[in-house]
Amino acid sequence: MTAAQLKEKIIAYSKDIGIDKIGFTSADPFLSLKDRLLEQQRLQYQSGFEENDIEKRTTPKKLVPEAKTIISIALAYPSKMKNPPKSRKGERRGVFCRASWGEDYHRVLKNRLQKLEAYIQELVPEAKCQSMVDTGELADRAVAERAGIGWSGKNCAIITPEFGSYVYLGEMITTVSIPADTPVTEQCGTCNKCVDACPTGALVQGGQLDSNKCIAYLTQTKDFLPKRYRKKLGNRLYGCDTCQQVCPENKGVDSHRHEEFEPDPELVKPKLMPLLELSNKEFKQKYGRLAGSWRGKKPIQRNAVIALGHFKAEESIELLSRLLTNDPRPVIRGTAAWSLGQMNTADTQKLLEQAKQSETDEKVLEEIDDALLPFPLH
Template identity: 65%
Template sequence: MDLAQFKEDVIQYSKQIGIDKIGFASPDVFTEMKERLRTQQELGYQSGFEKGSIEERTEPKLHVPESKSIISIALAYPSKLKDAPRSTREERRGLFCRASWGEDYHDVLNERLYRLASYLKERYPDLQFRSMVDTGELPDRAVAERAGIGFTGKNTNLITSEFGSYVYLGEMITNIPFAPDEPVEDSCGDCNICVDACPTGALIQGGQLNAQKCIAFLTQTKDFLPDEYRGVIGNRLYGCDTCQTVCPKNKKKDFHNHPEMEPDPEKVKPKLKPLLSISNREFKETYGKMSGSWRGKKPIQRNAILALAHFKDVTAVDELVRLMKEDPRPVIRGTAAWALGKIGDWQGKEAIESAQMKETDEQVLDEMRKGLEFFTENV
């Protein structure tokens, strides 16, 4: 078999099935990444969402013992929201990050990788492979970087020349000995805009992220949000795009290549108050196909409460009082109490004092005390 021609055929086929960029890499151990992951682990910078051991994340042959190459793919996603609804005093809105616009990107990329695997199998019957998208063990960025898709910027995002960092990544480990592509040179230079702009200082230095401080991670947690981050979350319901939107490499980058990735404005910038009373069924029907729904409605509702506090939305007081008194989840009751104090309406103060008499959860009681302290500070 003429492998050079086969590789070219694969590249052409990838374009036909809607893959925006494709690259090929060796399956050698990711030695540098292994050391970086160990450092992240030692410093406590990992999110806890990572899958597999450090060895499983850096040694492709553990997944496909006969591997000879890794195919990396990238699909560009939109960065601009057309006909974005406006937030008003009566109807404040939250925001899902761009990586949660449209259908869940895991499904979209896995469908492309499935079609690519089917094509390879026809041409190479002895194909052995394993595909991964984000939730697999291999770090997508490290693979894409080795495959020449782009370079990892100081914001830890994979940056391509064509699409900036607005790309989803996936890979396929194969036993086909495709020739590897050349990596792309890092071109961040002296630019440090993303590091300086990070709302929580999660970008410790160029290329190193403390996931525990990253808003994208924090919005996905299910417990009480630490006090120091409640004031900077703003109206973010899921994820954070700051380090992407400030990046000069992303200027004027906005691609609408895939219908599945087109955002529904009412879903990605939803009204906040209706989220407080949405049922599990309604949440699944409305947001279930978005990647931002993977942790369920609880984190989204908690973040919506914090967003209403950020806006000091007095029109939400009645609903927040209801949650504080009736919701079975301590995180929601406590966050609602904190938000009532932040909003500062005296009806909220009376409600907190009343609810304190019946509350038994210590964490919720602590949040109620914090809420009441806001009123004392404002006297």
């Protein structure tokens, strides 16, 4: 079998197992990416979730010494849900980003890649393969860009001609030699909508992201959220879709190709108050299959507390007061103080004063003092 015939067989099989797009590139080093990552490090723009070793991120042969080819795959996910529940006064809701609407995509893509590995090893028994999704050493976007899946947009997402940027990415390094595809040329042109729309200015310029300012990153942190970002968080519980929603390439794009990615509306647009009453066990049972649950319930609950303050949801005053005085987690107590301060009523001021008498944590006391100011710090 020639390398071209092998490639055709792999492409045909990928369609059979539900891979929406597949591309191939060499296992050569990613030299321009290396320069970019070094610059990211110098500017301290990285989130801390990435692989620290830049050599591993940019040199595939560090991972598989005899590597010849990298196969990139993409699976499309929906941008709209049927019958989304409304967030109403007295019954406020939060929202998970679209990338966390269905079953955790890491599991789904790994399943597809495992099937692809087994098929390649059937055709080429001596083949070695190593797959990864998102949390691996290689940069998914750099691989997808070079493999012709799409171009790297100014919103730092891969934009495909067929599915816009609403795609999950994964890749496989293999020792099999397969002809490479042609990269897709950048097509953002003069459009700057995503950069202009970013709520926190995290898109420093087209294609460069300061992760520490990115709401998608901030929703996953476990500590106190810096005050300057709390109002900008809105009712987001996990992730942020703003830079995708404003992208002209995503206009009218809504792919419902995989049952696993279909959202449960009540799960991904949940009522905020019940979410704050969940135990660890209940949270895992309810949200464990979502990608957005990977950091546990604390960041999600902290974000839910912020959302109640954002809505000035006075129906939540009693619940927030309970969290302020009884929750064992200082981050939740302090954030509850901030939310009560946003409502700034006589009742909330009284509750904050009372909580101050028994609070011992310095950071929480600082949050209470800020919330008690005539005009709470935003």
